[in-house]
Amino acid sequence: MTTKSLHLRIGIATVLGAAFLTFYAIPTFVFSPSNVSNIVLAPTFWPYVLSGLTGIVGVGFLATSFFSDLSAQDHSDEPDIGPGLAPWLRLAALASIMALMMYGLPRLGMVWTSMIAFVACAFLFRTRHPYLALVCAVIVPLLLYAFFAHVAGVAVPQGNFVRLP
Amino acid sequence: MSLMDSLAAGLSLVGNVEAFFMLFCGLVIGVIGGAIPGLSATMAVALTLPFTFSMTPINGILLLLGVYKGGIFGGSIPAILIKTPGTPASSATILDGYPMAERGEAGRALGMALYASCTADAVSNLALILFAGWLASFALNFGPPEFFALILFSLTIIAGVSGESLLRGALSALAGLLLATVGLDLVYGTNRFTFGDPNMMGGLNFIAVLIGLFAIPEIIAMAWNPVAHLGKTRALGKSRVTLADYLSCFKSIIRGSMIGVFLGSIPGIGAAPSAFLSYSEARRTSKNKENFGKGEIEGVAASEAGNNGVAGATLIPLLALGVPGDVITAIIIGAFMVHGLQPGPMMFILNVDIIYGLFIGLIVSSVFLLIVGSVAIRGFKFVADVPKRLLMPAVLVLCVYGVFAVNNNIFDVGVMFAMGWVGYIMMRNRIPAAPFLIAFILGPLLEDNFRQSMLMSGSDPSILLRGPITWFFWVLTVITVVAITRSTLRRKVPLS
Amino acid sequence: MKLRTLGSVIALGVGVMAGAAMAEYPERPINMIIPYGAGGATDISARTIAEPLGEAVGQALVMANVTGAGGATGSVAVQNAAPDGYTMLFARVGSHSVNPAMKATLPYTLDDFRFVNVYEINPFACTVNVNSDIMSMDDLMAKANGEGLSFASSGVGSGPHLGAVMVLDAFGLEDANNTATHIPQQGGGAAITAVLNGTADLVCTNSSSLASFVANNQLRPLLVTTEEPVVGFDAPTVNELGQPGLNQLVGWTGIAGPAGLPDDVAAKWEEWMATATADEEFRSAMEARGSVIELMGPVEANEFIQGQYNVFRALVDNLGMRIEG
Numbered sequence: 001m002t003t004k005s006l007h008l009r010i011g012i013a014t015v016l017g018a019a020f021l022t023f024y025a026i027p028t029f030v031f032s033p034s035n036v037s038n039i040v041l042a043p044t045f046w047p048y049v050l051s052g053l054t055g056i057v058g059v060g061f062l063a064t065s066f067f068s069d070l071s072a073q074d075h076s077d078e079p080d081i082g083p084g085l086a087p088w089l090r091l092a093a094l095a096s097i098m099a100l101m102m103y104g105l106p107r108l109g110m111v112w113t114s115m116i117a118f119v120a121c122a123f124l125f126r127t128r129h130p131y132l133a134l135v136c137a138v139i140v141p142l143l144l145y146a147f148f149a150h151v152a153g154v155a156v157p158q159g160n161f162v163r164l165p
Numbered sequence: 166m167s168l169m170d171s172l173a174a175g176l177s178l179v180g181n182v183e184a185f186f187m188l189f190c191g192l193v194i195g196v197i198g199g200a201i202p203g204l205s206a207t208m209a210v211a212l213t214l215p216f217t218f219s220m221t222p223i224n225g226i227l228l229l230l231g232v233y234k235g236g237i238f239g240g241s242i243p244a245i246l247i248k249t250p251g252t253p254a255s256s257a258t259i260l261d262g263y264p265m266a267e268r269g270e271a272g273r274a275l276g277m278a279l280y281a282s283c284t285a286d287a288v289s290n291l292a293l294i295l296f297a298g299w300l301a302s303f304a305l306n307f308g309p310p311e312f313f314a315l316i317l318f319s320l321t322i323i324a325g326v327s328g329e330s331l332l333r334g335a336l337s338a339l340a341g342l343l344l345a346t347v348g349l350d351l352v353y354g355t356n357r358f359t360f361g362d363p364n365m366m367g368g369l370n371f372i373a374v375l376i377g378l379f380a381i382p383e384i385i386a387m388a389w390n391p392v393a394h395l396g397k398t399r400a401l402g403k404s405r406v407t408l409a410d411y412l413s414c415f416k417s418i419i420r421g422s423m424i425g426v427f428l429g430s431i432p433g434i435g436a437a438p439s440a441f442l443s444y445s446e447a448r449r450t451s452k453n454k455e456n457f458g459k460g461e462i463e464g465v466a467a468s469e470a471g472n473n474g475v476a477g478a479t480l481i482p483l484l485a486l487g488v489p490g491d492v493i494t495a496i497i498i499g500a501f502m503v504h505g506l507q508p509g510p511m512m513f514i515l516n517v518d519i520i521y522g523l524f525i526g527l528i529v530s531s532v533f534l535l536i537v538g539s540v541a542i543r544g545f546k547f548v549a550d551v552p553k554r555l556l557m558p559a560v561l562v563l564c565v566y567g568v569f570a571v572n573n574n575i576f577d578v579g580v581m582f583a584m585g586w587v588g589y590i591m592m593r594n595r596i597p598a599a600p601f602l603i604a605f606i607l608g609p610l611l612e613d614n615f616r617q618s619m620l621m622s623g624s625d626p627s628i629l630l631r632g633p634i635t636w637f638f639w640v641l642t643v644i645t646v647v648a649i650t651r652s653t654l655r656r657k658v659p660l661s
Numbered sequence: 662m663k664l665r666t667l668g669s670v671i672a673l674g675v676g677v678m679a680g681a682a683m684a685e686y687p688e689r690p691i692n693m694i695i696p697y698g699a700g701g702a703t704d705i706s707a708r709t710i711a712e713p714l715g716e717a718v719g720q721a722l723v724m725a726n727v728t729g730a731g732g733a734t735g736s737v738a739v740q741n742a743a744p745d746g747y748t749m750l751f752a753r754v755g756s757h758s759v760n761p762a763m764k765a766t767l768p769y770t771l772d773d774f775r776f777v778n779v780y781e782i783n784p785f786a787c788t789v790n791v792n793s794d795i796m797s798m799d800d801l802m803a804k805a806n807g808e809g810l811s812f813a814s815s816g817v818g819s820g821p822h823l824g825a826v827m828v829l830d831a832f833g834l835e836d837a838n839n840t841a842t843h844i845p846q847q848g849g850g851a852a853i854t855a856v857l858n859g860t861a862d863l864v865c866t867n868s869s870s871l872a873s874f875v876a877n878n879q880l881r882p883l884l885v886t887t888e889e890p891v892v893g894f895d896a897p898t899v900n901e902l903g904q905p906g907l908n909q910l911v912g913w914t915g916i917a918g919p920a921g922l923p924d925d926v927a928a929k930w931e932e933w934m935a936t937a938t939a940d941e942e943f944r945s946a947m948e949a950r951g952s953v954i955e956l957m958g959p960v961e962a963n964e965f966i967q968g969q970y971n972v973f974r975a976l977v978d979n980l981g982m983r984i985e986g
Contacts, residue, residue: 007332010594014336021343030346031355033985038624043350043357046612047343054339060332087389094388098582101565105575114562121384121558125391133555140559144566152204152212154570155692155723163689211699215708218946308860349730351845354817354984356766363737363768367729432854487873488854495700495850502873505949509877573694573725574738613847620844621811621860 004065011061018055026051093124109159114141175521178223185533187224188526191231192537198232199239200545202249202376203567206236210496222504223519227526229497234286234476234530236493237436238538241278241469246271246548247560249380253371254436254472256602257444259379260326261457261464268460269404271549272542276406277462278469279538281418285470287531288422289429289477293484294524298513300430300478301485307431309617310629314638315431316611319438319603321645325445326599328458331653334600337591341604344369351613352620364576372571373580374605376564378598381585386592387557406462414466417447421467425474432482432490433610436475441603443471458597477527483508484520686926690721692748693916696735696756698728701849702870706781706914707751709947713940717933731816732756733767740773744921746929752776752917754783755820758966762973763818765985771970774917777930779962780938782953783867783912784887785824786894788880790856798832798883798902801863805834811842813852813861818984819845821852824865824910827976828884831904838980856880867912868894869951886910891951909972915962927959 026047036042097120104113115137122133145164148154158164179185191213198209213232217225240252245262258278265274292300307315320338327334347358348368359365386393421443428439447467448457457464479490487509489495501508506516513520548556568581588598615629622628629635693711697703708724715722727735736756742748752774761771789795795804804810810829814822822843829837844861846852849870855861857879864871864880868891874880875894882896886907890898899907916930937943938956947954957965977983 003330006594010333010336010596025358029360030357031350031985033353033355035981036353038619040619040624041352041616043353043355046615047346047357050339050343050346054336054343057332057335057339061336064332090388090391091385094385095586098585102575102579102582105565105569105578110566110569114565117565118558118562121561122555125387125554125557127552127554129552129555133558136555136559140562141566144563147201148204148566148570152208152570153723155573155725156566156569157575207699215712305858308855308858349817351847352817352843354764361766361768363730363733367734433851486857487877487879488857489700489850492698492700495698499700499705502950503946507873507876509873509879511877572729572734573727574734617844617846617860620842623842 007061007065011058011065014054014058014061018051018058021051021054022048090124094121097121097124105157107159108161109163110157111141111145111164112159112162114144171517171521172525174518175523175525178518178522179227179525184224184227184522184526185529187220187228188231188530189533189537191228191233192235192530192533193231195232195235195237196239196242196537196541197235199236199251199255200242200541201567202243202251202380202564203372203570205252205372205571206233206240206254207252207492207496208570209236210493214496214500217500218503222501222506223522223526225500225504226497226519226523227530229500230480230523230527231530231533233493233497234473234534235537237473237476238279238282238469238534239541240472241282241465242275242541242545245274245278245465246545247380247556248383249376249560249564252436253375253606254440254475255468256375256379256437257440257468257471257599258465260444260468260599261459261461262468264458264460265462265465266549270460271404272546273404273406273410273462274465275542275546277410277414277465279535279542280406280411281414281421281466281469282473282538283531283535284418285422285425285473286476286534287528288419289426289474290524290527290531292426292430293477293480293527297481297485300426300481304431304482305486306632306634309614309621310631311634311638312433312614313611313618313629314635314642315434316607316614318638318642318645319442319607320611321642321649322438322441322445322603323600324645324649325448326441326458326597326603328597329595331649333594333596337596337598338600338604340587341601342608344374344601345605345608346612352616364574368609369580370568370572370574370577371605373568373577374584375602376568377581377584378588378602380560380564381581382588382592382598384557384561385585385589387554391554410462411466414463417443417451417463417467418470420446421470422474425471425476426478429475429478429490430481432486432488435491435606436472437606438603439475440468440471441599443467443474480523480527484512484523485510487512686746686929687718687720689747690723691718691746693722693724693751694735694739694748695724695726695751696728696732697726697753698848699726702783702867702912703751703753703914705950706947706952709943710780710937713943714933714937717936731760731818733760733769736774737768739917740769740919742919744775744919744923746918746922746926748918749777749930750774750917752915752966754912754914754969755815755818757915757917758969758973759820759823760818762970762977763823763982763984765983771966773920775920775922775927775959776915776917776962776966777922777927777959778934779913779915779957779965780934780954781914781947782955783869783914783951784885784891784953785820785865785910785912786868786871786875786885786891786896787825787828787863787865787883788856788871788875789863789883790859791878791881793862793881795862795881795883798897801883802829802832802834804862805829805841809840809842810863811844811861812863812865813844813846813855814864815849815852815866816845816847817843819849820912821849821864821866823973823976823982825863826980826982827910827973828865828907830976830980831899831907836980838982853880865910867951872951887953893951906972909969913965915957915966931958 032044118137149156240255241258244250244255244258248263250256262274323338424443425439428434482488483494695707739750812825856864882894885891
């Protein structure tokens with residue numbers, strides 16, 4: 001992708017983002033009391049300044065994509081991974097692993113969730129050492145648990161099922 | 166009492182094996198604690214605190230100081246090896262340390278981090294001993310308007326870490342500033358972008374954002390292309406730092422130490438901004454500007470000098486004013502009080518033996534750090550040899566444990582994951598992450614100090630220029646902005 | 662390994678569910694949540710009592726700092742926890758009487774908790790910079806009514822915020838919340854620093870955080886809110902100044918569980934705390950920092966907190982300080 005098209009894309013996203021903040025998000029999600037003595041002290045002041053600046057930067061992106069000679073520099077540092085859905089599927093799989101971890105942490109406990117996540121990730125990354133991965137998946141979370149719970153005194157979530165000492 | 170008497174009194178306190186042993190233990194605990202992301206120097210100090218209750222005051226305090234100093238250095242180890250800063254202060258070290266590790270120069274980067282840390286530590290300790298009183302009274306001149314000017318100037322660092330495009334750096338910084346507005350408003354206490362969730366009311370946890378932004382995108386990138394790293398010579402660092410390396414970075418190290426001393430003596434700034442400021446100064450003055458961010462050893466040296474320079478200097482407001490400069494020194498003050506010591510001006514009169522005992526211990530600590538650090542580097546270097554597709558899941562699990570431990574809150578793990586995807590999208594669009602982080606740290610400080618200034622003056626903006634300190638930083642800011650604009654117009658620094 | 666794990670998951674899961682009600686409380690470590698950061702007054706108090714308390718309980722106490730939003734984040738964590746006595750909170754004046762009185766949007770009320778005790782009282786003191794020409798409350802009020810006064814606090818809805826307004830209001834400043842300028846800071850340490858460096862004129866907070874600054878002759882105390890004088894503070898009490906109503910303005914630390922905490926668990930805590938607070942080492946460590954150890958049982962603690970809340974709430978409503986957004 002050329003920098004020109006990259007900037008066009010970022011520019012559009014940034015301008016839309018700034019507009020969204022200014023016209024919807026800040027009025028809706030930032031609460032300002034009615035008795036604010038001065039506008040610069042209002043809780044909304046700083047977010048408005050920031051979204052204004054964001055808008056300006058967005059316009060800057062658009063301007064550079066239209067008016068400068070950026071197409072000359074073609075960055076092709078993205079590794080060629082070939083066509084196909086596989087990378088996108090792997091991203092989706094990783095996202096689901098993370099979502100499931102969030103679901104599992106309070107219920108299964110941190111140790112068991114981490115073990116499952118470790119194995120899932122290792123196989124998602126197609127490791128060349130599957131047996132070693134299994135061993136690590138068991139040992140790493142247990143060691144970390146021993147350290148954090150017993151040396152550092154952290155209340156590591158234990159879940160509803162198997163509690164470790 | 167003359168200086169010699171004070172020194173002798175101090176020496177009689179620390180002149181035993183036990184005191185030095187405690188200091189040494191502290192450093193070991195600190196380096197290990199700092200090297201575990203999420204555990205961080207702060208928590209290592211908090212965990213050690215209860216053990217000091219039963220010790221003599223000087224031993225206990227030396228133990229804690231050892232943990233503190235060790236922790237700040239220890240944070241650089243995972244920053245270099247797995248792109249996960251062990252403490253927030255070492256996030257600047259990532260910028261060049263991790264690319265060096267990727268190139269197979271982990272040993273060299275770690276070695277430089279250690280030497281820079283020890284040098285800066287020594288400079289910082291000397292500054293504490295020689296100028297404590299003077300720096301402390303100077304720090305008391307820093308009210309909100311002065312802070313505002315200083316932080317505004319610090320934000321110009323963003324230009325230095327934006328990499329290939331200033332515009333993309335600015336976007337990243339603005340995103341960081343916006344994200345930092347989440348939480349309760351300082352002046353009115355109203356909700357900002359909290360969506361009614363009590364977990365968001367305290368703002369997003371800094372360490373969760375930090376780890377999410379740097380470590381998690383690496384893991385996601387691995388899912389995108391699991392074989393990208395093959396063929397690169399990551400495998401280990403037999404490489405070592407040389408004396409020539411050290412000498413060529415010496416100027417940056419000293420400058421970084423000075424920056425650290427200055428920012429450390431002012432309560433409320435902390436080590437991370439200092440590391441970034443030192444980094445950007447080193448980059449600005451370096452001949453190899455283009456290499457910064459791609460694995461330039463001077464970048465590692467400058468960052469580590471910047472954050473360790475703070476470590477001794479934060480004791481200046483602590484000892485001279487009784488004011489904690491950051492969370493860690495707040496905990497250390499607790500240790501003083503447990504032993505019935507009240508840090509402040511009177512301590513230099515009432516407990517001068519303890520003060521000088523501490524000074525002697527601090528000087529020794531720089532040497533001990535060198536020893537403990539070298540051993541630790543040898544111990545941790547194996548991480549660079551672990552197959553990357555096994556290392557990444559381990560990093561993921563480590564980050565989950567670590568981020569949870571910071572605030573005992575599972576919500577923070579979610580923040581880390583979410584920020585990981587933000588960081589990955591930024592990475593794919595070649596938007597640098599460092600400006601985001603700097604803005605996230607400095608943004609709330611900038612806003613708070615601006616509003617506090619306005620409250621002080623009844624909304625009269627002239628307070629922002631109320632004295633020589635503010636003028637100084639405003640002038641610096643203007644000069645820097647002009648310089649950036651000029652070099653952008655001349656296309657030395659690409660805008661886009 | 663995997664199969665065995667799975668097997669034990671099922672076996673233990675069933676076992677735990679069946680046995681939970683039967684087993685003698687406590688059969689495993691208790692999570693103690695500290696809603697403020699390490700090194701703060703609550704944290705130090707909690708970690709000091711943890712030692713004798715742990716011995717009395719006979720199980721490990723796992724101390725966990727859950728900070729954010731003036732204590733709200735940690736309080737909510739306990740509010741939402743199972744009321745089985747294994748997640749308890751170190752409640753504090755800020756999180757459980759000032760905050761509920763001031764913040765309409767707070768995600769909890771006092772009814773969401775069951776207080777098992779209050780064990781520590783911290784008198785409040787008001788101090789000014791020793792370099793200022795304010796020598797007494799009269800000077801302070803003259804300045805407040807004249808050129809104007811500013812006070813620092815550790816944030817909106819914190820003890821020092823409400824404390825300063827309450828004192829100024831009691832001494833007759835009209836519309837104290839708006840006449841005096843509130844300059845909030847991030848945290849208690851920063852609030853004191855703000856007075857030291859001249860950002861604000863006044864800070865009212867618990868005497869233990871101020872003690873070392875008073876001893877070092879950096880801050881000048883103007884009053885203390887107890888009936889008896891506080892050691893180390895050369896300042897009149899509010900009773901001597903004719904404002905006994907201000908006796909309500911004290912900091913405290915107590916232990917609370919979620920609302921549905923069973924009676925037998927509360928009874929256990931009463932027993933444990935009696936043992937723990939009798940510990941000599943604990944008492945001397947706390948008293949050295951200016952705290953008063955005063956153990957209140959569940960009923961007394963609830964009355965005390967509710968009473969303080971009502972006083973604060975009335976003040977907040979009078980002065981229009983309630984935060985709605």
